[in-house]
Amino acid sequence: MLSIIVLLCAAAVLALIEVPRLLKRKWVKEAWAFGVFLLAGLVLGVLVILHVPLPNPIVLQRELYSPVSQAIDNLLGLK
Structure with a gap:
């Protein structure tokens, strides 16, 4: 809890400056x-701070570009 208070205080100081x-x-x-x-x-x-599991952005990137990568591989005959 103290960590959250310190974080909020630091953000408040930054904003006030x-x-x-x-x-x-x-x-x-x-x-x-x-x-x-x-x-x-x-x-x-x-x-x-609360140890909430956050999604890794690399997973989203892999999901978005995987079909494109497979299509290019198939087009070039790499697989």
Whole structure:
């Protein structure tokens, strides 16, 4: 639980430092992007701390490109 609190405090400090700078320069889109990426990082960080099994992105990549790879192999007569 302490790890989650430390993570949230670190994110809050980052947001308190960066967001005012971005808004002062009128970089509203960048501030939104910063917020979205910070939130995504927070969610993933909390899930890792809680030992929630997360899917490996390589598995998704393999599933997406496997049919294409097999089609090319068949076309070239490699298999």
